[in-house]
Amino acid sequence: MVDLTIVIPIAGLAAFATAGYLARYVLKQDAGSEKMKEIADAIREGARAFMKRQYTTITLIAAVLAIVFAAALGAGNLWLGAKTAAAFALGAAFSAISGYIGMHISIRANQRCAAAAQTSYNAALKTALRGGAVSGLAIVSMSLLGVSLLYYTYGWGMAATKDAQTEVVLSMVGFGFGASLVALFAQLGGGIYTKAADVGADLVGKVEKGIPEDDPRNPAVIADLVGDNVGDCAGRGADLFESTAAENIGAMILGAALFPYFGLSGILFPLVARAFGLIASIVGVFVVKTKEEEAPMSALNRGYAVTTVLAAIFFGAAAFLMLNPDPNPGGGLPAASTWTWAYYFGCGLVGIITALLFIYITQYYTESRFRPVKSIAEAAETGPGTNVIAGFSVGLEATALPAVAIMGAILISFFLGQASGVKDGGLYGTAIATMGMLATCAYILAMDTFGPIADNAAGIVEMAGISGSVRKQMDKLDAAGNTTKALTKGYAVGSAALAAFLLFSAYLEAAKIVSVDMAKPEVFVGGIAGVTLVFLFSAFAIRAVGRAAWAIIKDVRAQFKEKPGIMAGTEKPDYGRCVDIVTKSALKQMVVPGVLAVLTPVAVGFFFKYVVITPGLGAGEPLGATLMIGTIAGVILALVLNTGGGAWDNAKKYIESLPAGKGTDQHKAAVVGDTVGDPFKDTAGPSLHILVKLLSTITLVLAPLLV
C-alpha cells in the first residue's frame, strides 16, 4: 500500500495558507463609509465582549470537568487519565479557537461586503463567500491537524500492532469530548443570544413601534447584528469542527479493529480522506464567480458541484492506494479480495450522495418554490394559529425522507463493507460513508458562514441609510444566505446522524460490550433516559430564548421611555446596554441545558454501575441505549425544529414577495410563525446536533470506567 500520509500536512498547511490569503483579500477590501465603520465597530465590540465572557464561563466549566474526568479515569489508570485530560484540553482549546476564527473574520467581512455592494454585486458575493471560506478552511484544517498531531504524539514509539494502535486511538477520545463540550456551550450561548436579540428587537421595534428591521432607532439593533456572528458563525464553526474531529477519531478506532487487513493504512485513511476533501474544497471556493445578473445560489452551487466531483475522485484514488488488504491477514481470518478498495470507495460515494440528498430534501421543505412552504403561507390566510399548525406539521413531516436517507446509507454502506471480503468490515463501511459525507465539509462551512456575513452586511447597509439598487442586491445576497444556512443545517444534522452510528461502534469497542439489548429493562430504561434528555434539553434551550428576550424587551422599552427623542432621531439609543444585557442573560441561560447534557449520561452510568447493579450486565449497555436512542430522537427532533423553523421563515418571506405582501393580516400571521421558528431553528435545533455528538464523545470517555 502507498503511504499517502504526506497529504495530511500538505492539505492542512495549504488550507491554512489559503485561509490566510483569503483573509488578506477580505481585509484589503474597502471598509466602507465612516457611518458603516461606526456600525461595524459597534458590532465588533459587542461580539468580542460576548465571546470573551462566554469563553471565560466555558473555560471554567471545562476545567472543572477535565479535572473530574481525569481524576476518575486516573484512579484506575493514571496514564490514561492524564492523556485523556490533555486530549480534552487540546480539543477544547482548538474548538474555541475555531469558533473565534469564525467570528473574527465575519465581523470584518460584513462591513466590507456592505461596502463592496455599492460598486459591484459580484465583489460583494465574493467578499462574503471568501470571508466564509476563511472560517471553513481554517476550522477543518485545525480539526485535521489537531487529530493528526494527537495521533502522532500519543502513537510515538508505539508498536504497529492491533492492540497498541487500538490503545493509541482510544486514548485520543478526550479530544472529541473537549471539542463537543465547547461546541455545545458555544452553540447554546450564541444561539440563545442571537434569537433573544432577534425576537426582542422585532417585538418592540417592528410590532410595538412599527419601525423596520435593522432601523438604527432600535436600541437592540446592534445586539441583533452581533447575534448573527456569535450564533451562526461561531456556533456552526464549533459544530463542524467537532463533527470532523469526532468522526475522524471514531473512524480511526474502527480502522484499528481491522489492523490485520490494512495495518496502519486503515487507521490513517480517515485523515487522508479528510485531507483530500480539504483540497477539493479549496478548489471549489476559488471557482465561485458570478455575473452581475446571476442568482447568487447558482454560483454557490457551481462551487459545490466542483468540490463534490473532485472529492469523489480523490476519494477513489485514496481508497485504491490505501485500502488494499493483506491477502494473508493471519489469525484464521479469511483473505479479502483485490476489489476491497472498490467496495469501500462505494461506501464513500454513498456518503457523498447522502450529503446531496440531505441538501435537496432540505431545499424541498424550506424553499418557497415547493409545496410545504406554500402550504404554510396559505394557512396564514386563516390566521397565526393555523399558520403555526401548518409549519409544525411540515417540520414533523420533514423527518421522514432524511430518515430514509440515513437508513439507506447505513444499510448500504454496512453491506458494502461486509461484501468487501474483510471480516467484520461492515462498520468500517459506515465509517467510510461518513467520511464521504464530510468530505465537502469545508466548502459547506464556507457557504454557511457566507449567510451571517451577508445578513450582517444587509443590516449595515440598512442602518447606514443606503437605499435603492444596493439595498436590493444586498437583499438578494441575504436571501441566498438564508438558504445556505438552512441547507448547512440539514447537512450538519445528516452528518451527525451518520457519524453517530460509527461512534456507537467505537463506544461498544471501548466499553467492551457486544450488544445493546433493549429487551432488558435496565437497557430499555436507559433508552427512555436518552429520549427524555433530548426533549428536556430542547425545552430549556427554547425557554432560555424566551427569558433572554424578555430581558432585552424590558430594556428596549425602558430606553424608549428614558429617551423620548430616539423615535424622532434626535437622541441616540444606548446600543451597548442592550448588548450587555443580552450577553449576561444568554450566558446565564446556557448553563442549565449544557450541564444537563453532560450530567445525564454520567448519571445513567453511575446509576447502573453503583445503584442498580444487575449481575452480568453492568452500566455499559444501559448507557449505550441512552446514547443510541437519544441520538435517534435528537436527530429527528432537530430535523423537526430546523426544518419547521426554516419553512416558517421562508413562508413569511414568500408572502412579503407577493403583490399585497407586507402589512396584510396574512403577513402578520406569518410573522408569528417566524417568531416561533426562530428559537427552533437557531437555538434548539443546532444545539441538538451537538448534543448527540456530545453524547457520543462523553460516553466514549466514560467507557473505560464502566468496564
Place this chain on the structure above:
Amino acid sequence: MVDLTIVIPIAGLAAFATAGYLARYVLKQDAGSEKMKEIADAIREGARAFMKRQYTTITLIAAVLAIVFAAALGAGNLWLGAKTAAAFALGAAFSAISGYIGMHISIRANQRCAAAAQTSYNAALKTALRGGAVSGLAIVSMSLLGVSLLYYTYGWGMAATKDAQTEVVLSMVGFGFGASLVALFAQLGGGIYTKAADVGADLVGKVEKGIPEDDPRNPAVIADLVGDNVGDCAGRGADLFESTAAENIGAMILGAALFPYFGLSGILFPLVARAFGLIASIVGVFVVKTKEEEAPMSALNRGYAVTTVLAAIFFGAAAFLMLNPDPNPGGGLPAASTWTWAYYFGCGLVGIITALLFIYITQYYTESRFRPVKSIAEAAETGPGTNVIAGFSVGLEATALPAVAIMGAILISFFLGQASGVKDGGLYGTAIATMGMLATCAYILAMDTFGPIADNAAGIVEMAGISGSVRKQMDKLDAAGNTTKALTKGYAVGSAALAAFLLFSAYLEAAKIVSVDMAKPEVFVGGIAGVTLVFLFSAFAIRAVGRAAWAIIKDVRAQFKEKPGIMAGTEKPDYGRCVDIVTKSALKQMVVPGVLAVLTPVAVGFFFKYVVITPGLGAGEPLGATLMIGTIAGVILALVLNTGGGAWDNAKKYIESLPAGKGTDQHKAAVVGDTVGDPFKDTAGPSLHILVKLLSTITLVLAPLLV
C-alpha cells in the same frame, strides 16, 4: 391456591347491571325545554350520521386486513389463521360497540345535564358523572368479558400444561389487534372531526364575525358539539377498551411463562385483578355526591380516592389468594418463597402509585395554579409568538417527570418480581404493575366522559339562550370537565407506556427471540423507522385537522354570504350541511395516517424477512426495535402534545379569569396558543397513545410470520 375466577363473571355482569341502572337513571331525568331538545336532537343526529359512516369505513378496512392477515397466518398454520381472524373480528366488534355505547349515552346525558342545572347543581354533576360512568363500566366490562370469553373458548379442552396454555393465550392476540385498529381509526376520525369543527367554528365565528362560542347563529356550532361526542367520548372509550384488553392478553402470555409456579392462577390473575378493579370503580361512582357550593373536582377526587383504596385492598387479597407459587415447581427451577404474593402485591401498588403520579404531574403542568401555565399566560403579554414558544417549551419539559415515573415503575416492579423468588419473575412484576395502574380504569373513564357531557351541556345551555347563575354553574362543571379530560389523557399515556413494556416481552415470546440488539445496523435502522413513523403519523394527523377545518371554514363563510339574515337572527343556518362536510372531510383525512400506522410495521417485517436478509438475524429483532423505540418516541411525543395543548388551553382560560381578561391583546395571543394546541391535544396526542398500542398488537400478530 383459591379459585377466584367466579369474580370475573360476577364483576362483569355487576358492572353491566350498574351501567344499565345508571343509564336508566340518566334517561329518567328531565330532558329539558323544547328548545334544548331541538338542539340535542340535532347533535344526536349529527353524531349518529358520523358514527355510521365512520364505522362503515372502518369495517371495510378491518375486513380487508382480517382477510390479509388470516391468509398470511393461515398459509403456515390454517387453524392459527382462523383463530386469529376470529379473535380480530371479535376485538374489532367489541371495540366498535364500546365506542358506540360511549357516544350513545353521552348524546342523551348532555341535554339532561343541561336541564338539571336549571334546578340543582348537584343533580347536574350527578347526571354528567353517571352518564360518564355508563361508558366507563360498560366498556371495561366488555373488555373483561371479551377476553375471558375468548380464553375459555380457545382454551376449551386444552391441557393445563405450560405449552398448551401458552398456545391458547398466543392465539388470542388478534383480539387486541382488532381492538386497537378500530380504536385508532375511531380516535383519528373523531379527533380530526372534533378539532376541525372547533377550529373552523372559532375562526369564522369568534374571530371573523365576533360572535361568542356556541352562538346559535354560527352554522358550525352543532358540528362543534357533535365533535365532543365523537372525538372525546367515542375515541377515549375505544382507547381504554383497547388498553385493558391488550394489557390483559399480554399479562396472560407472561403468566403462562410462569406456569410451573402458578399453574392456571398466573394466567387468570390478570382477569381477576381487572374484575376487582371494576367492583372498586362501581363503589367509587356511587360515592360521588356534592354539596351545592362545593367545587366539582373535590367531589370527583373523593370518588377516585375511594376507588383507589378499594382497588389496592382487593389487589392485595387477590395476590394473597392466587399468587402462592408451587414450592416444588420441578424442572430444575428453584423454589419460590411464601412471601411471593407480597412482592407481587408490591408491584401492584407500584402501578397504583404510578397512576396517581401521572395525575399529579399532569395537574402541575396543565392547571393555572402552577408555574407552567402561568408562564404561558405571562408570555402572551408579548404576543402570540412568545405565547406559542412558551407553551411548546412547557410541553417539551413535561416529558421528564412522567418519564422518570415510568422508568421507576419498570425498574422497581421488575426487581420486586425478580426478588419474589420466582425464576424470571421480573417481567410478570411489570405486568402486575400495569394491572395496578389500570385497576381504577373504569372510574377514570367515567371522569373522562364526564368532560364532554358537561361541555356539551354547557353548549346547549348557551344555545338555548339561558344565562345567569345556571350558566355560571355550567361553566364550573365545564371547567372541571376540561381538567378531568387532561388528567385522563395523562393517565392513558402513562398506562400505555407501562403496558408497552409487558407487550414487548409478549412479543419476544411470540417471535421466539431473546434480544433486540441495537448494535446491529439492521436493528438500529428498525429503531429509526419506529421513531419516524411516530413523527410522520403526527404530521398527518395534525395536517388533517387543518384540511378538514379549511373545508368547514369555507362552508361557514358561504352560509353567511348565502343567508345574510343569519347574523341578524332572521334566518336559520344550515347546521346539517356543516356536519356533513366535516364528516366527509374527517373520514377522508383519517385514512392516510391510519394506513401508515398499519403498513409501517408490516413493511419493516417484510423488508428484513425478504429483501435484506441477514443470516442468523431474521426480521424479529429489527421489527422489535421499531416497536420499542417507536413506543418510547410515541409516548414522549404524546406527552408533549397533550400537555402543551392542555397548558395553552388553560393559560387562555386563566387570562379570561383576570379582571382585564377577554378582549385584551394578551387574550388574543393566548387564543392563538389555544388554537395551536387543539389538534395537538385532541387529535395527534390521543391518537399516538393508540398508535403505540397498535404497534404492540400488530407486531404480536405478525410475530409467528417472522419466526
